[in-house]
Amino acid sequence: MSDNLAASVREICKANGGDRTRLMDIVRAVQAKFGCVSGPAMEMIAQELKVHRVEVHGMVSFYSFLSEQPKGKVTIRLCNDLVDQMAGAAEVGQAFEDELGIKVGQTTPDGKIALEYTACIGMCDQAPAALVNDVVVTELSTDSARRIVRELRKHMDPARLVTRLGDGNNAHELVHAMVLNNIRVKGSLIFTPTNRGEAIRKALGITPAEVIRAVKTSRLRGRGGAGFPTGLKWEFTRAAPGERRYILCNADEGEPGTFKDRVILTELPDRVFAGMTIAGYAVGAEEGIVYLRGEYAYLRKYLEHTLQERRKDNLLGRNILGKQGFNFDIRIQMGAGAYVCGEETALISSCEGLRGDPKTRPPFPAQKGYLGCPSVVNNVETFACVTKILEQGPATFCEIGSQGSPGTKLLSISGDCKSPGVFEVPFGIKLSEVLKLCGAEDAIAVQVGGASGQMVAREEFGRTICYDDLATGGALMVLGPERNVLEAAEKFMDFFVEESCGYCTPCRVGNVLLRNRLARILAGDGEPSDLDYLNDLGQTVKIMSRCGLGQTSANPILTTLKNFRPAYNALVKKRTDGLQPAFDLRTAVADAERVIGRKSEHAHA
Amino acid sequence: MSATIEFTIDGKEIKGQPGQTILEAAQQAGVYIPRLCYMKGLTPWGSCRVCTVLINGRPQAACTQPIAPGMVVESSTDKVNALRRNIIDMLFVEGNHFCMFCEKSGSCELQALAYRLGIAAPKYPFMFPKRELDMSHPDVFIDHNRCIQCARCVRASRDVDGKHVFDFADRGAHRRIAVNAEAFLKDTDLAVTDKAAEACPVGAIVKKRTGYAVPFGQRLYDKKPIGSEIEAGVKS
Ligand SMILES: Cc1cc2nc3c(=O)[nH]c(=O)nc-3n(C[C@H](O)[C@H](O)[C@H](O)COP(=O)(O)O)c2cc1C
Ligand code: SF4
Ligand code: FES
Numbered sequence A: 001m002s003d004n005l006a007a008s009v010r011e012i013c014k015a016n017g018g019d020r021t022r023l024m025d026i027v028r029a030v031q032a033k034f035g036c037v038s039g040p041a042m043e044m045i046a047q048e049l050k051v052h053r054v055e056v057h058g059m060v061s062f063y064s065f066l067s068e069q070p071k072g073k074v075t076i077r078l079c080n081d082l083v084d085q086m087a088g089a090a091e092v093g094q095a096f097e098d099e100l101g102i103k104v105g106q107t108t109p110d111g112k113i114a115l116e117y118t119a120c121i122g123m124c125d126q127a128p129a130a131l132v133n134d135v136v137v138t139e140l141s142t143d144s145a146r147r148i149v150r151e152l153r154k155h156m157d158p159a160r161l162v163t164r165l166g167d168g169n170n171a172h173e174l175v176h177a178m179v180l181n182n183i184r185v186k187g188s189l190i191f192t193p194t195n196r197g198e199a200i201r202k203a204l205g206i207t208p209a210e211v212i213r214a215v216k217t218s219r220l221r222g223r224g225g226a227g228f229p230t231g232l233k234w235e236f237t238r239a240a241p242g243e244r245r246y247i248l249c250n251a252d253e254g255e256p257g258t259f260k261d262r263v264i265l266t267e268l269p270d271r272v273f274a275g276m277t278i279a280g281y282a283v284g285a286e287e288g289i290v291y292l293r294g295e296y297a298y299l300r301k302y303l304e305h306t307l308q309e310r311r312k313d314n315l316l317g318r319n320i321l322g323k324q325g326f327n328f329d330i331r332i333q334m335g336a337g338a339y340v341c342g343e344e345t346a347l348i349s350s351c352e353g354l355r356g357d358p359k360t361r362p363p364f365p366a367q368k369g370y371l372g373c374p375s376v377v378n379n380v381e382t383f384a385c386v387t388k389i390l391e392q393g394p395a396t397f398c399e400i401g402s403q404g405s406p407g408t409k410l411l412s413i414s415g416d417c418k419s420p421g422v423f424e425v426p427f428g429i430k431l432s433e434v435l436k437l438c439g440a441e442d443a444i445a446v447q448v449g450g451a452s453g454q455m456v457a458r459e460e461f462g463r464t465i466c467y468d469d470l471a472t473g474g475a476l477m478v479l480g481p482e483r484n485v486l487e488a489a490e491k492f493m494d495f496f497v498e499e500s501c502g503y504c505t506p507c508r509v510g511n512v513l514l515r516n517r518l519a520r521i522l523a524g525d526g527e528p529s530d531l532d533y534l535n536d537l538g539q540t541v542k543i544m545s546r547c548g549l550g551q552t553s554a555n556p557i558l559t560t561l562k563n564f565r566p567a568y569n570a571l572v573k574k575r576t577d578g579l580q581p582a583f584d585l586r587t588a589v590a591d592a593e594r595v596i597g598r599k600s601e602h603a604h605a
Numbered sequence B: 001m002s003a004t005i006e007f008t009i010d011g012k013e014i015k016g017q018p019g020q021t022i023l024e025a026a027q028q029a030g031v032y033i034p035r036l037c038y039m040k041g042l043t044p045w046g047s048c049r050v051c052t053v054l055i056n057g058r059p060q061a062a063c064t065q066p067i068a069p070g071m072v073v074e075s076s077t078d079k080v081n082a083l084r085r086n087i088i089d090m091l092f093v094e095g096n097h098f099c100m101f102c103e104k105s106g107s108c109e110l111q112a113l114a115y116r117l118g119i120a121a122p123k124y125p126f127m128f129p130k131r132e133l134d135m136s137h138p139d140v141f142i143d144h145n146r147c148i149q150c151a152r153c154v155r156a157s158r159d160v161d162g163k164h165v166f167d168f169a170d171r172g173a174h175r176r177i178a179v180n181a182e183a184f185l186k187d188t189d190l191a192v193t194d195k196a197a198e199a200c201p202v203g204a205i206v207k208k209r210t211g212y213a214v215p216f217g218q219r220l221y222d223k224k225p226i227g228s229e230i231e232a233g234v235k236s
Helices: A002-015 A020-034 A039-049 A053-060 A082-086 A089-100 A142-155 A198-204 A208-217 A230-239 A260-267 A269-283 A294-312 A344-351 A380-392 A394-399 A431-438 A485-499 A505-525 A529-544 A548-553 A555-563 A565-571 A585-596 B022-028 B078-094 B109-116 B152-160
Strands: A074-079 A113-118 A130-132 A135-137 A183-185 A246-251 A287-292 A329-334 A375-379 A408-415 A421-426 A445-448 A454-457 A475-479 B005-009 B012-016 B052-055 B058-061 B072-074 B140-143 B166-169 B176-179 B205-207
Touching (some): A002 A020, A020 A039, A020 A329, A020 A344, A053 B166, A053 B176, A082 A089, A089 A142, A113 A142, A183 A431, A198 A269, A208 A230, A208 A269, A208 A380, A208 A394, A230 A269, A230 A375, A230 A380, A246 A344, A260 A269, A260 A294, A260 A380, A260 A408, A269 A287, A269 A329, A269 A375, A269 A380, A287 A294, A287 A344, A344 A375, A375 A380, A380 A394, A431 A475, A445 A485, A454 A555, A475 A485, A485 A555, A485 A565, A505 A529, A505 A565, A529 B078, A555 A565
Parallel strands (some): A246 A375, A408 A475, B005 B072
Antiparallel strands (some): A130 A135, A445 A454, A445 A475, B140 B205
């Protein structure tokens, strides 16, 4: 067994060129083969790569899909984000527990099946959903959960759980998933037919500087959330000194409630790869990397195949489409379960085989990114837009949308609405119109922008989706009349506590404090001063945190404090006896009682 | 000599050299900006966030932010110091810090900074985490109860000692210092003479048998608040 481990580890490291920067691929391979990356495995990997054991240990322990202890041969990861909870994930979890005879977080005694909760897996429009190893199972019920366990017990083959296929490329033999695209509204940009190769041909017909000018003229801004002007980012990267440059595509899509990149990658991967190639030409890069979240591993084969087809057609590779000296290729880097790796510098760390800690800025990725080289990081949808801009010209792109926000935006809509799914809408659309489109006229609140976004109340449904008003990466989670917005906020805080990298104090500690105080209020033990406490603490986390995660993680609390104050006021009560509601005398003296071996008469009076 | 860069901190004119961080330029000019994870000679890390200043109103860590001409820096104002106190409070409640029993008391940077900023007791509830104690090494011990995750030991070992005795494991609230061995410090190549053995600002990594060499009352911060040496213009 240990000989087997040693030989396998050596082989895996060798297959990755003994390259320390490919540690992610190496540990993923070891995890897949042995069900864990054990202490001895870490020791051997460290030896093979000539790094320190603690570096491998630190890296493995960072990602939730990697483990030091053996889990099951099959791991069921049930998504427990807000929308899945609303759709009954708790009952499904209970059914899994009953049928498996274990609790969430445990492995069956025969070592075969492990059960875990996981953060949003990008399937909110078909919730509740789970990953069974790499296989996605959707629209779960207590019945289907039980059936899944019984099936697995029979054959232990997650692939055989896919009994019906989804639409579009989900049914492609290389995807073979029951996932649905749920494309509800097609706009005039992304979900339109294109000529494969056309955009690249047009780009190669002009100079790189002209390509950048076209992107600047289109006024395209990043679709991943932060909204930075894409042309400007490319210009900085092109101007930065460096031997090599890189184009990174952010396909981490970890923001709870977001799933539109999944649909783009399923249906239009060519358009994304074309955008990356155009970026490569524009900034002078020869290598592109798609950072694909571990949850989307089921798309990998298909994406690899698409890349292969592009190489065959000289849309990738050397002297692309006959353009002498323009070489560009793309590889896929898998992630392993960490929301923070969607943050661009953390994404770079992860691509380099490190812990997914964000990097210190400056330098910015455009100056010193992947392996210290100038790098562009853009969202999947941003690259898809680039292809369209080159194909049609920037003027056509600007005709759609609003003045400050040209183009369309893909929205991922889920929760309490009749038709959850992906909607391509022009920027500048009113939130109320969007709610009409998805059949959610009775919504009491919408969380716009995912967990890190804002909880918008009914009175504000007249606001518009654009960079100057409701800026968003596209996630809309709808809460119907039955829902409690503060419980939703608590759910989001749980998420941030789980996903903080822990590097900096305010995010590592502050989010726990915020979550705990909100939980106390929800338990009925809150007092009026707790609201100031939450606000002051939330502002501290927002202002003092090192990266975008901590700078936005207090938003669920800060925006509900602002927009749903009556909900808080109804919960916090001023006590007349002068005691703090959260203070329980019996609990307070319990330890002391245990030590002295008798009960306090006073406390139990 | 390259051109100097002029900017202000709390209205005071500062002249710095290109490539300096705000914290370094300030220090050279006798202005103390509170800090914990910063240590002279180590790559700036930016994790504690105590050194946060407002640059033209925007928050940045002074220990990692390069100076730029004309920047208006706000550092020792009520608003910024209130935010810093919150961070220090967080560090206190996150671990188990019992100053009165701690060998480091009086020369602890966390304690000294709390006093300097006027904290008598943290306003957040204590978390009382269960943390480990590693006494295995003959000359140095680690008390994780007191660790504030500043990475000074990590950087000192890696960048100064040319080893890699320490690094981080896990993430979020579970993030912690790990050693380059299966479990114990004794199985690493840490030597008591390493920079890493004296880089800890608190009492988390302590040399054994030295804890009480200097009596209480005569320690580094017993007489003057932390930062006074910088304000007195003494070059460190
Ligand atoms: C915690 C965190 C998570 C993020 N996750 C994503 C993500 O999953 N996908 C994405 O495109 N951008 C994400 N971003 C934004 C990226 O840092 C970056 O701004 C974006 O990839 C740039 O691409 P764009 O300009 O095309 O939007 C995230 C940011 C933070 C702070
Ligand atoms: S803000 Fe949070 S995620 Fe970002 S560096 Fe700090 S601890 Fe890590
Ligand atoms: S001293 Fe600057 S962040 Fe710690």
